[in-house]
Amino acid sequence: MSAWRRAALVGAILALAHLRHGALSAADVPLVRVPDPRSGENPVFPLPALDEPPVGRAYTDPHFGTRIVRATDRGKMRHEYARFDPFNCDGSLILLHDIGEGAFVVCRTNAMPWDAAAQRVRVVELEEIRWDPKDAQCVWGQRGFRLIRLEVATGREEIVKDFAADATVGPLLKANPDLYRITMKGEGESSLDLRYWVFGLQGEKDDYRLRFVFVWDRERDRVEGIRPIAIEESKIDWVGASPLGNWVLIGGDHDNGPPLAGLTLANRALTRFHRLDYATGHADVGLDADGREVIVMQNVRTDCIDLIPLDWKTQPILESGGSYAGTNRIPLVRLQYSEQGPTLSSGVHISCNAAGCAVVSTYIEPGAAGKNWLDRSLLLVRLDPADPRAYYLAKLHNTTGAYWEETHATVSRDGSKVVWASNWGRSVGEERVSVMKLDLPEGWRTR
Secondary structure (H helix, E strand, O other): OOHHHHHHHHHHHHHHHHHHHOOOOHHHOOOEEOOOOOOOOOOOOOOOOOOOOOOOOEEEOOOOOOEEEEOOOOEOEEOOOOOOOOEOOOOOEEEEEEOOOOEEEEEEOOOOOOOOHHHEEEEEOOEEEEEOOOOOOEEEEEEOOEEEEEEOOOOOEEEEEEHHHOOOHHHHHHHOOOEEEEEOOOOOOOOOOOOEEEEEEEEOHHHHOEEEEEEEEOOOOEEEEEEEOOHHHOOEEEEEEOOOOOOEEEEEOOOOOOOOOOEEEEOOOOOOEEEOOOOOOOEEEEEOOOOOEEEEEEEOOOOEEEEEEOOOOOOOOOOOOOOOOOOOOEEEEEOOOOOOOOOOOEEEEEEOOOOOEEEEEEEEOOOOOOOOOOOOEEEEEEOOOOOOEEEEEEEOOOOOOOHHHOOOOEEOOOOOEEEEEEOOOOOOOOOOEEEEEEEOOOOHHHO
């Protein structure tokens, strides 16, 4: 039996089992493996004809057996983005983004809908809000030039660092009075232990571009490196630290000025720079199955999602359709935008919050055919360099007519659940979505 037919048969058997015996618990679900994620020829599972479920009522994906629940009402409250875990460290709270008001709201998760007025704890008035990895009641964020730690229950704020008073950064701010904030440009992150932070200094001149980038060691309260950004180097999407803090990542555009062209790796002193990729696509930093620092990113030159080790030895693929030989990088999933056959009609997002895996979600616009196996799909990809593999998780009932209708699926750091945005194909373009939650099977890392 071919791998294609075997995977399709497994899906059919799961669906039959659910009809006969009811939904399996999340712990019992056998994940359905994608036969060859680096090929365009994989089983295409149609979108199940299901009505939008009531809030709080779990249902089972008929193809894959996974347990899914609609966790919020359909409105303007949703999680922020694929790269960030919206849950605190014990899962009791979630950070939701009110896209209508532009606010961020901490909500309890002990009852659904999570966004109900009774579940709301506090509006957080900070930028680039991230949960503390150990303290379930604290978030971190910025305001102006300050890094702030906030206790969500009490609202008490602690100024962790005011860079306006820093011996290295402060004089730059005085010399450049149009500079107005520190930022990671909305997508960067600190190291997992919150020790190393990479910030850009943004000003009003030159169309609000980044003017400096610097690295701060919180443990030593020391700026380890700082570098001015010339105008020809300023096409930068985001800046951030690697998960273990060993590296700096600068997300440059493909036509940005050297040495910051494309996705760029740097040391913390900001004295050495190395191009990792032709451009900066949808991506997330993480740890592979061996605990090594990586970034998983869409490769616009090969139509793949790549596993890219953070290493001076890793080489970019600069030519369209270029070879992977000698690059130290591994293709994980073929997107098939440009090849003949069942062309992918969807955009993609990537989440690597849980060590050893990436969650890949797709989103599709109104009227798109959706004939490729990846269209309207949610995948779990094992970041095992020796045996990279992927599993189907769910079909996605969502149609994207505006930005906040993109799925942006994100996996929690503990690897227990995935959330994404869904409008169930209704009121497309109005950005009225629900947060959907899928419980991952226990022990999935060993499968």
